[in-house]
Amino acid sequence: MEKSRPHVILSGAISVDGKIATKTNDSKLSSQKDIQRLHKLRSSVDAILIGKNTASRDNPLLTVRHVKGKNPIRIVLDSKGTISKTSKILQSSNKVPTIIAISKKITKKNLEKLEKFPVEIISTGNDSVNLKLLLKKLSKKKIKTILVEGGGTVNWEFVKHNLFDEMILTISPYLLGGEDSISYLRGTGFSRISHSPNLRLKSVKRLKNHLVLHYVKL
Ligand SMILES: NC(=O)c1ccc[n+]([C@@H]2O[C@H](COP(=O)([O-])OP(=O)(O)OC[C@H]3O[C@@H](n4cnc5c(N)ncnc54)[C@H](O)[C@@H]3O)[C@@H](O)[C@H]2O)c1
Numbered sequence: 001m002e003k004s005r006p007h008v009i010l011s012g013a014i015s016v017d018g019k020i021a022t023k024t025n026d027s028k029l030s031s032q033k034d035i036q037r038l039h040k041l042r043s044s045v046d047a048i049l050i051g052k053n054t055a056s057r058d059n060p061l062l063t064v065r066h067v068k069g070k071n072p073i074r075i076v077l078d079s080k081g082t083i084s085k086t087s088k089i090l091q092s093s094n095k096v097p098t099i100i101a102i103s104k105k106i107t108k109k110n111l112e113k114l115e116k117f118p119v120e121i122i123s124t125g126n127d128s129v130n131l132k133l134l135l136k137k138l139s140k141k142k143i144k145t146i147l148v149e150g151g152g153t154v155n156w157e158f159v160k161h162n163l164f165d166e167m168i169l170t171i172s173p174y175l176l177g178g179e180d181s182i183s184y185l186r187g188t189g190f191s192r193i194s195h196s197p198n199l200r201l202k203s204v205k206r207l208k209n210h211l212v213l214h215y216v217k218l
């Protein structure tokens with residue numbers, strides 16, 4: 001029987017105080033060695049998923065470059081289809097398979113913009129993208145593993161809806177502070193520790209002053 005959703009791995013790098021970016025969106029926390037590890041991980045999954053803010057602020061390519069390996073499918077959660085036509089993701093969509101996950105909130109103009117690119121557009125949800133439904137549709141497309149590369153809003157939605165299986169988190173040797181810097185998990189948060197998913201620490205890898213923690217959800 002087909003699994004109802006793909007295997008989901010949350011991935012990211014935080015400062016020691018749990019931030020993924022400063023208030024000015026400086027987010028390059030990983031070391032070169034850690035980036036190599038990330039790219040190896042990318043090459044082992046079927047798809048990488050990010051949120052619209054990460055797409056616009058980091059302007060990532062989301063390909064495998066620092067090691068040899070295949071590029072996964074890229075998925076951007078972008079309810080209103082506001083991703084810029086000059087973004088690296090859209091500009092490279094003729095070379096790397098790309099899915100833009102939209103919702104009913106998209107405007108005609110933005111839909112027409114997306115349709116000019118060789119991307120697959122998947123619509124779920126009335127307001128934001130309906131993650132459960134999206135994952136179900138991705139499963140039907142034989143996408144078996146997804147690496148979720150943030151940012152904080154997307155990470156929270158996957159945790160809140162209990163839609164992940166593993167988490168690989170790099171703790172980088174920085175202290176960023178600040179109410180306005182971006183936390184690994186945004187959203188409303190849980191009101192009780194007992195509401196948190198339970199995690200088993202599977203491995204710890206030290207890359208000089210960076211730590212890579214690998215958790216499995218119980
Ligand atoms: N250090 C790291 O590991 C890392 C990784 C990724 C991003 N970042 C940083 O995170 C910041 C962006 O994080 P963020 O929280 O502002 O935004 P985000 O990247 O999590 O994107 C959130 C947006 O995605 C769209 N979206 C549509 N459907 C959604 C759904 N069902 N669930 C969640 N989002 C949905 C919405 O427009 C929403 O506002 C950037 O500064 C980026 O540099 C850091």
Ligand SMILES: Nc1nc(=O)c(N)c(NC[C@H](O)[C@H](O)[C@H](O)COP(=O)(O)O)[nH]1
Nearest residue numbers: 013027028029030058060061062063149
């Ligand atoms: N593991 C990790 N360490 C970081 O320091 C960092 N900033 C991210 N962030 C994930 C996010 O999705 C980024 O935007 C892409 O990592 C950039 O991807 P590219 O190099 O353009 O392919 N992830």
